[in-house]
Amino acid sequence: MICLDNTDVIEGGASVTSVVDYTIHGLVGTTFTQLAAGTLSDTLTAALYTAGAAVSVVNITLVNTHSAAVEITLRLDPADGGNPRYIIPETVTLGPGYSLHTDGTRINIMSASGVLVTGSPITMATDPIWTAAGELVIGTGANTAHKLAAGALTKILVGGGAADPVWTEATGSGAPVRGTSPTLVTPIIIATTSVADEAEITLDTGKIGWGTAMAGDNEELIKFRFTAAGVVTIISNTANAINTDTDGFLCVYDAGTGIAIKNRLGATKNIRYIINYS
Numbered sequence: 127m128i129c130l131d132n133t134d135v136i137e138g139g140a141s142v143t144s145v146v147d148y149t150i151h152g153l154v155g156t157t158f159t160q161l162a163a164g165t166l167s168d169t170l171t172a173a174l175y176t177a178g179a180a181v182s183v184v185n186i187t188l189v190n191t192h193s194a195a196v197e198i199t200l201r202l203d204p205a206d207g208g209n210p211r212y213i214i215p216e217t218v219t220l221g222p223g224y225s226l227h228t229d230g231t232r233i234n235i236m237s238a239s240g241v242l243v244t245g246s247p248i249t250m251a252t253d254p255i256w257t258a259a260g261e262l263v264i265g266t267g268a269n270t271a272h273k274l275a276a277g278a279l280t281k282i283l284v285g286g287g288a289a290d291p292v293w294t295e296a297t298g299s300g301a302p303v304r305g306t307s308p309t310l311v312t313p314i315i316i317a318t319t320s321v322a323d324e325a326e327i328t329l330d331t332g333k334i335g336w337g338t339a340m341a342g343d344n345e346e347l348i349k350f351r352f353t354a355a356g357v358v359t360i361i362s363n364t365a366n367a368i369n370t371d372t373d374g375f376l377c378v379y380d381a382g383t384g385i386a387i388k389n390r391l392g393a394t395k396n397i398r399y400i401i402n403y404s
Contacts, residue, residue: 128183128230137210138200139170145192150175152183170199187227190220264290315401326388327397328381335403339378339387341395346376356380
């Protein structure tokens with residue numbers, strides 16, 4: 127309850143004029159009365175209600191009817207003496223459709239759908255939040271927030287720097303990998319690549335491992351292992367698969383900058399390969 131003496135003034139304003147409705151209710155004597163109603167102007171010292179006698183204010187309601195967030199303030203100026211005191215925090219931001227309710231002791235914020243909003247400090251969203259399962263609330267850096275729609279099961283959230291993060295299509299399968307569990311072990315590459323004649327696929331340098339490569343529709347196949355120094359040893363192979371850079375062959379060899387799988391079969395081929403290395 128807010129107790130007003132004769133000539134005390136409740137004043138307030140908003141960052142945008144004529145979009146925030148206000149109503150003030152109280153007791154005049156023993157009668158509950160609507161003391162004032164209207165819309166806030168953008169003059170923060172505008173008088174909303176001037177007491178003509180001792181009055182008890184039991185509720186002040188402010189409703190943002192704007193399509194964007196609005197900053198509001200409420201103050202009590204004793205005897206209209208020009209020394210107002212804040213009734214609510216100096217500046218409260220109300221999201222679109224949101225409302226503030228105070229009896230002078232408590233402040234309640236309601237969302238556009240009538241849900242009580244809790245939290246400290248009171249920071250409202252610039253558009254209605256939690257309207258669908260899986261939505262996220264994103265900060266804007268302007269003492270407000272807005273929602274980010276839920277992403278598909280095949281997407282992961284990638285940071286956007288100073289902008290919103292972005293849902294991005296994920297590759298691979300299985301559970302997410304965390305920093306300490308499970309422990310990552312030997313990388314495995316499994317891929318199919320269209321490789322032009324005389325073009326090649328180059329692997330990282332200084333790696334040890336083994337692999338298999340096949341050209342075309344089961345045309346040529348080579349199984350091999352390799353050392354960190356780039357020495358390729360054939361485990362098994364078809365007639366036109368070899369571990370040197372030789373024309374007319376599917377070649378797996380040390381290219382100087384890493385192990386290379388090279389197509390020298392005279393035409394573009396799909397190269398299917400599996401490499402296990404560390």
